[in-house]
Amino acid sequence: MNGDKDASLLIIDDEMVNRAILANIFSPEYAIIEAEDGQEGLDAIQANADRLSAVMLDVVMPRLNGIEVLRRLHQLELTDRIPVFLITADACSDTMREAYSLGVMDVILKPVVPYVVRRRVNSVVELFRARRMLGAEVERQRDQLLLQAQQLAEMGIGMVEALATAIEFRSDESGQHVHRIHDITCHLLHNTPLGEGLTQEQIQQIGLGAITHDVGKISIPDAILNKKGRLTAEEYELMKTHTVKGAELLSRIPQMREHAAYRYAYDIALHHHERWDGGGYPHHLVGDETPIWTQIVSLADVYDALVSKRCYKEAFSAQTATDMILRGECGVFNPRLLEYFCQEEPVLRRFYPCMKGAC
Amino acid sequence: MDQQKRLLLERAGIDVADALARFMDNEALMLKFLLRFPEDKNFSQLEQALADGDATRAFEAAHTLKGVAGNLSMTRLFQQADRLTEDLRRQDLGAAKDSMPELEEQYAHIISALRELQ
Known part of the structure; x- marks a missing residue:
């Protein structure tokens, strides 16, 4: 994935220093998009849905908070397509349980430890990528099978026509x-x-x-x-x-x-x-x-x-x-x-x- | 980073090695955000919310301050903000106010060290 400019990572956090730390960790591998609150983050996700590899989401934020963003993404069924990581200073178990039930892939605690957050995010991104590729491959093979079945059917009809035509020629x-x-x-x-x-x-x-x-x-x-x-x-x-x-x-x-x-x-x-x-x-x-x-x-x-x-x-x-x-x-x-x-x-x-x- | 600066920050309760690791050894980036810390409004918002008796806003400010302090490896400030966050999660304004002087002292320590650094 190195240098893959199509892969973007969205960081949603109202604190600039928190965004900067994550951006610094991930900028070698991803194009970084930043959002300063939940509403801006939601807009950025919808605008970039096709090229987002992952979303890093803070919980306590003005306007829309992280859990509300997650709820909206869950409704839009976007959490199935884009892995979302909750990045929080809050290890409160209620928040975590709700986040997981809304389809968050992982909860990462602040202060972040770079190599940990990187490994956890990258392995999930790889998983999603592999799943997408596998899905595309299955679809391709299914199309191929359908085409072959159609060709076989056409050949069968062709044989019947050939037989009938041969008899007519007689x-x-x-x-x-x-x-x-x-x-x-x-x-x-x-x-x-x-x-x-x-x-x-x-x-x-x-x-x-x-x-x-x-x-x-x-x-x-x-x-x-x-x-x-x-x-x-x-x-x-x-x-x-x-x-x-x-x-x-x-x-x-x-x-x-x-x-x-x-x-x-x-x-x-x-x-x-x-x-x-x-x-x-x-x-x-x-x-x-x-x-x-x-x-x-x-x-x-x-x-x-x-x-x-x-x-x-x-x-x-x-x-x-x-x-x-x-x-x-x-x-x-x-x-x-x-x-x-x-x-x-x-x-x-x-x-x-x-x-x-x-x- | 020269030893004197490092000592100054360490004495103010900042774990410099841990912070540097978090910034992927980018010292300039770390210093840039450390020096911006005095502009962070969460501390004053926490003070204001406590004075107003607004536990919800106080919780949000303490929680955000905790996150920032943690990411900047301000170990003691992080611990104190964490304690206030938990007090305020329970809406316990009395306990939060009791914890506040210690946090204030720690915050002042950091601010003066950062001023000196500048």
């Missing part, structure tokens, strides 16, 4: 499909009453589930997945198994099972081809038997497929796609869902920088 799509479905789903949950009752975190988890909606396609042979013409009835039956297979795949990854997004991802993979009237697959669920978030993913999936070019079809314009959905050409959807979808559909077009008829 079926000759750009890989953008899963990201747009994610964006559309999250947009509808954030910006319409469809997301009511869901937390930000849950919406994020549903978004992750949207990304993995088609992982089951990994089990579908290339010849069917990338077939240019219409699928035969048998091929279509096989294609439909990507829902069940996807859910099964997710359930076999232990890390996925433990993930907060699992319950969403599992249901979305399994039920994103269900329809409102029971006309979907694999379980022919009716109405809200399919959770609203899975219904949203289904609609986003259909919309995205319509406005994108696929191996078996050209891209439709956004308007045509919307009309087709509303006419029930891609199955029946929840009327309430369609209402909010139509309301937001013009905004959804911004997820498609080169949409047909939009650029």
